[in-house]
Amino acid sequence: MSDRDVQHDGTRGESAESKLSRPKVLSFRVGLPPVKVASCFFSNESAHAKGSEKPYLQAQAARSVPPAHVGSNARRPAAGRCTRLRPPRDLVRLEDRLLFLLQPPLERLFQVERLDFPFEPFPYQLDGIAFLYARHAAVLADEMGLGKTMQAITTIRLLARRREVASVLLVCPKPLVTNWQREFALWAPEIPTVVIRGGPVRRRWMWQQRGAIVKIANYELLLRDGDYLTSDDVRFDLVVLDEAQRIKNRRSSTHSVVRAIERSRAWALTGTPVENSTDDLVGIFDFLMPGYLSTEMNVHQLGEASGDFILRRTKDGVLSDLPPKLHRDARIQLTAQQWETYRRAEDEGVLQLESMGEEVTIHHV
Structure with missing residues (x-):
């Protein structure tokens, strides 16, 4: 009998349970690719952003937002800066905290979503975008001239690109409607916008457009x-x-209507959140977070409760981010009516001067 037969016969009498107790184990080594680590430097001071404006998002209804074509003058924020999203401090769920912790810097989001700008945003403007993006309720209270419009439009643009919003209502005073329309065309040209106007039937049709x-x-x-x-x-x-x-x-009809509109997010833009008394701030927060603030709270309590939802910068505070004053001459084409008025004034003025003869002085010219 061969050695092979002996080995076979020696195992013939073993029970099935004994055979199962000796499983065959296969081992192998897996080579993992090296991990790439990206690092950012964060300064101790927190900056907050200013505003500019430009066009971009060409969205198809609510679901598909294709990349838009950007001209050769389009710009992106300078490389090397890392602007982190600024989530509210009151986040409780671990899931929400991890969501913001794992988000890439704002500059990286712009690259991923291929967002270009007509002008490079100032650092404090990027901070303002990071502030708005992370909040469902927020007050952007920058001093006039720091670019609240640009910051709001760019944040809307980013939210639309990431399909976090598909329907936005922007309410402003009537004289500012055309300005908002122009700034959307500059900072977010690919985002479809419509201005609600006209008679009741036309307005109802426009409200229902998707x-x-x-x-x-x-x-x-x-x-x-x-x-x-x-x-x-x-x-x-x-x-x-x-x-x-x-x-x-809070007793006005405008307040009542605005407060009753169903919404998932609410932002307020104002350079004067408190004009006369702290009741003004309570009225604004009654729209943002109904019942969160009360007129019975003192100034300290109001500040503590609302501080995480308000971002305000002044020109003095962001002076280091701003460029020196620039002067630019721009040629403006007159309309046909303006040309006619100009020509008539010139012709009539010349005739009047000629009729005065030697009595003409420099004061008549």
Whole structure:
């Protein structure tokens, strides 16, 4: 009998249980690729951003937002800076905390979403975008001239690109409607916008259009269409109030209508969140977070409660971010009516001077 037979016979009498107790183990080594580590330097001081404006997002309804073509003058924030998103301090769920902790810097998000700008944003403007992006309720209270419009538009643009918002209502005073329309064309040209205007039938049709991500309306128009906007089947992903001090009076009709609009996010833009008394701030927060602030709270309590939801910068505070004053001459083409008025004034003026003869002095010219 061979050695092989002996080995076979020696195992023949073993039970099935004995055989199962000797499993065959295969081992192998797996070579993992090296991990790339990216590091950023964070200064001890927290900056907050200013504003500029430009066009970009060409969104298809609510689901598809294709990349837009950007001209050769488009810019992106300078490399090397890392602007982290600024989540609220009151986040409780670990899931929410990890979500913001694992988010890349704002500059990286711009690269991923291929967001270019007509002008390079200032550092404090990037901080403002990071502040708004992370909040469902926020007051951007920068001093006038620091770019609240640009910061709001860029944040809306980023949220739309990441499909976190598909319907935005922007409310502003009537004289500022065309300005917002122009700034969206500059800072977010690919985002479809529509200005609500016209008679009741036309306005109802425009409200129901789903092709435009952003709908722009003035405060007076909201009062006329309040019944529709506060109905159960109307809801916005984001409602933005420009010159939000317009709703500071909680007993006004404008405040009541705005507060009743269903929304997932709410932002208020104002350079004067407190004009006369702390009741003004309570009125604005009654729209952002109903019941969060009370007129019975003292100044210290109001500051402690609202501080994490308000971002305010002054020109003096961000002076180091601002460039020196620039002077630029721009040629402006006159309209046909303006040319006619100019020509008539010139011709009539020359005739009048000629008729005066030697009595003409420099004061008549």
